Amino acid sequence: MENWKNDFLTNKRYLEVTNGILYISDVVELLQQIPDNSIDLVVTDPPYNSSIEWDNKNDEWQFLWLEQIKRIMKEGASFYCFFAPMNMYNIEGWIRTNLTLKNVAVWYHPNLYAAGMSYGKDRWKSTWDVIFYAVKGSISKCTKNISTHAWRNWQRGFDVFYIPDERPKLHKAQKPLKLIMKLIDASSNEGDLVLDPFIGSGTTAVACERLGRKWIGIELEEKFCNIVKNRITGVNEDILRMSKLFNSETKKK
Numbered sequence: 001m002e003n004w005k006n007d008f009l010t011n012k013r014y015l016e017v018t019n020g021i022l023y024i025s026d027v028v029e030l031l032q033q034i035p036d037n038s039i040d041l042v043v044t045d046p047p048y049n050s051s052i053e054w055d056n057k058n059d060e061w062q063f064l065w066l067e068q069i070k071r072i073m074k075e076g077a078s079f080y081c082f083f084a085p086m087n088m089y090n091i092e093g094w095i096r097t098n099l100t101l102k103n104v105a106v107w108y109h110p111n112l113y114a115a116g117m118s119y120g121k122d123r124w125k126s127t128w129d130v131i132f133y134a135v136k137g138s139i140s141k142c143t144k145n146i147s148t149h150a151w152r153n154w155q156r157g158f159d160v161f162y163i164p165d166e167r168p169k170l171h172k173a174q175k176p177l178k179l180i181m182k183l184i185d186a187s188s189n190e191g192d193l194v195l196d197p198f199i200g201s202g203t204t205a206v207a208c209e210r211l212g213r214k215w216i217g218i219e220l221e222e223k224f225c226n227i228v229k230n231r232i233t234g235v236n237e238d239i240l241r242m243s244k245l246f247n248s249e250t251k252k253k
């Protein structure tokens, strides 16, 4: 079962668990080492091209990692990418040219910033991030009816995700676990390999552990890799505890 990891770079591994690998690396350097057509689903939340420390990038830099992502996605693999509405247009253009854009979805989060906080005094408070959803090729290889599946499992199948920002946070840009789980559940199957090339505090990895997906994460900063490690170790202990409890309960019957 663990053989799947043999297909991927052995250097730069910060953490390995049965279902996952966390790499500590620059994203483009690492993506260049990933084989063509090897990823079933990408869920990611890159720097947003804003002026804040970790966010301070530009479109040309975004296109470098996006080109690699396109190469390593399997035909029909799905791609979810968060971005800032104010800076999204060239990223959307790249996606429209290189993948098949299926939805321009929204994460609506009126509780994310304090009431008066926004991009400036002369602007309305910003309450949403865009989530691009696209597929490599024309049709998703995951054959679920997304909307029906989401209604059945998550009581909602709309392209506006109204899921409050979670507190406390381990990373300033941490996304709600429920939201990431919903995306992964809708667009992959158990055992599929999910990649998050900007994993931050590891929300995608935690979601994959809970949903039985394999995962690869990439993160540049050691402090965030350490947070991922703590979260994943905790998750594994939880799963172990729950399965031991389940086994002992079923034996009693």
Ligand SMILES: C[S@@+](CC[C@H](N)C(=O)[O-])C[C@H]1O[C@@H](n2cnc3c(N)ncnc32)[C@H](O)[C@@H]1O
Residues within 6 Å of the ligand: 025, 026, 027, 028, 044, 045, 046, 047, 054, 171, 173, 174, 175, 197, 198, 199, 200, 201, 202, 203, 204, 218, 219, 220, 221, 224
């Ligand atoms: C928006 S955050 C992701 C947060 C994540 N979604 C979560 O729930 O915690 C983006 C992450 O990308 C990382 N990053 C920025 N530049 C990078 C690079 N060149 N290579 C790899 N990771 C990078 C940052 O350190 C940051 O943790």
